[in-house]
Amino acid sequence: MQKVSKFLPVSVPGADEETIEEVVNVLKSGWLATGPLTRRFEEDLSKYFEGRTAMCFTSATVGLQAALSAIGIKAGDEVITTSFTFAATANVIAASGARPVFVDTDENTFNIDPNGIAAACTSKTKAIMPVHYAGLPVDLDPIYEIAKQKNLRVIEDAAHAFGAVYKNRKIGTFGDIQVFSFHPIKNMTSGEGGCVVSDSEAEQKTMSLLRFHGIDRSIWDRFSKNGNSSYDVVYPGLKSNMSDIQSAIGIHQLQKVEAFNEERRRLAARYRRAFAELEEDLFLQGIPDYDFVHSGHLFPVCLRDASGRDDFLDYLKENSVGAVPYYTPLHLFTYYRETFGYKKGDFPKAEYIGARVACLPLYCGLKDEEQDYVIHIVGQFFDKRRR
Numbered sequence: 001m002q003k004v005s006k007f008l009p010v011s012v013p014g015a016d017e018e019t020i021e022e023v024v025n026v027l028k029s030g031w032l033a034t035g036p037l038t039r040r041f042e043e044d045l046s047k048y049f050e051g052r053t054a055m056c057f058t059s060a061t062v063g064l065q066a067a068l069s070a071i072g073i074k075a076g077d078e079v080i081t082t083s084f085t086f087a088a089t090a091n092v093i094a095a096s097g098a099r100p101v102f103v104d105t106d107e108n109t110f111n112i113d114p115n116g117i118a119a120a121c122t123s124k125t126k127a128i129m130p131v132h133y134a135g136l137p138v139d140l141d142p143i144y145e146i147a148k149q150k151n152l153r154v155i156e157d158a159a160h161a162f163g164a165v166y167k168n169r170k171i172g173t174f175g176d177i178q179v180f181s182f183h184p185i186k187n188m189t190s191g192e193g194g195c196v197v198s199d200s201e202a203e204q205k206t207m208s209l210l211r212f213h214g215i216d217r218s219i220w221d222r223f224s225k226n227g228n229s230s231y232d233v234v235y236p237g238l239k240s241n242m243s244d245i246q247s248a249i250g251i252h253q254l255q256k257v258e259a260f261n262e263e264r265r266r267l268a269a270r271y272r273r274a275f276a277e278l279e280e281d282l283f284l285q286g287i288p289d290y291d292f293v294h295s296g297h298l299f300p301v302c303l304r305d306a307s308g309r310d311d312f313l314d315y316l317k318e319n320s321v322g323a324v325p326y327y328t329p330l331h332l333f334t335y336y337r338e339t340f341g342y343k344k345g346d347f348p349k350a351e352y353i354g355a356r357v358a359c360l361p362l363y364c365g366l367k368d369e370e371q372d373y374v375i376h377i378v379g380q381f382f383d384k385r386r387r
């Protein structure tokens with residue numbers, strides 16, 4: 001098969017003409033900061049999440065941080081999460097002064113193993129933060145059951161899960177708090193950005209103060225024609241409000257996200273069919289026995305022989321295919337070892353998957369013939385290795 005003419009990265013954000021036009025209109029409008037478009041984006045998101053409140057931030061990371069503050073997480077508390085995730089998940093817990101308490105990974109779903117959560121709870125545990133890894137919904141029912149029994153809050157790190165469905169309910173339409181990412185690699189983007197979906201008005205008020213200098217009135221309410229320019233500072237808030245430029249992108253992406261996800265799932269199914277032939281070399285994220293719809297955010301493959309993983313990544317790159325080892329379990333990183341005393345061997349299943357995983361290109365706009373090329377290169381790597 002002929003080499004592709006361009007590098008195929010893990011993800012490429014889509015930008016259609018309508019979005020480009022809307023961004024140009026914002027630039028011409030004289031109002032770039034948080035304003036009417038961000039208000040509209042939040043309303044559209046709220047409709048998508050069946051009436052729950054959606055608040056936009058400049059990233060999911062600051063959204064997670066605001067959510068932790070809003071539920072009162074502080075130094076000395078413990079928050080249960082997974083080690084097999086991106087740094088942001090546990091960094092925000094550590095930054096709040098709390099201890100991230102990791103629970104090992106389910107080797108089938110690559111998500112946190114709900115069966116390990118109860119044993120990890122102590123008198124200091126205040127919250128559980130599961131991650132819907134790659135877009136496969138975590139088994140939420142047992143997690144919410146433990147939270148109910150032990151009076152804990154749940155913040156779902158739903159950075160990968162926009163549009164995913166758990167037991168016929170869209171992630172974000174039920175439960176406690178969900179945080180989504182609109183980073184350009186994600187299923188829908190606003191350039192950078194994220195949103196927090198929640199129900200408590202008191203907690204939303206705290207998040208809104210955290211998001212904008214602790215000021216009790218929005219910038220649009222103060223600067224617009226009929227606005228009132230006076231304000232009070234009631235909290236030492238920082239700044240993580242989404243701009244109208246970002247919201248202009250987000251509004252259009254939201255209208256298309258279901259179609260984007262369909263396409264991602266179609267491509268993921270093509271990978272699955274092709275890799276059924278490589279069962280001796282690879283294993284894939286499993287299919288849980290509960291009802292779900294995957295968001296199709298990432299397509300992770302795991303090499304049965306961990307010793308070949310780095311060569312695999314290099315081989316793909318040499319052949320113009322981007323693949324990323326998402327993720328190295330967090331407990332293996334210096335900060336988590338030195339600060340919390342975690343060490344190799346603590347979470348063997350997370351380590352097993354982390355040492356073998358590579359995520360392949362998956363995005364709308366990846367052409368079938370390009371994906372066939374990725375599949376070909378993956379197969380060629382194992383053929384050469386066997387020789």
Ligand SMILES: Cc1ncc(COP(=O)(O)O)c(C=O)c1O
Pocket residue numbers: 058059060061062085086088089131157159160180181182183193194
């Ligand atoms: C699991 C997970 N949580 C949180 C984040 C943070 O998202 P953001 O880049 O929007 O801050 C990411 C980003 O990749 C992620 O993968």
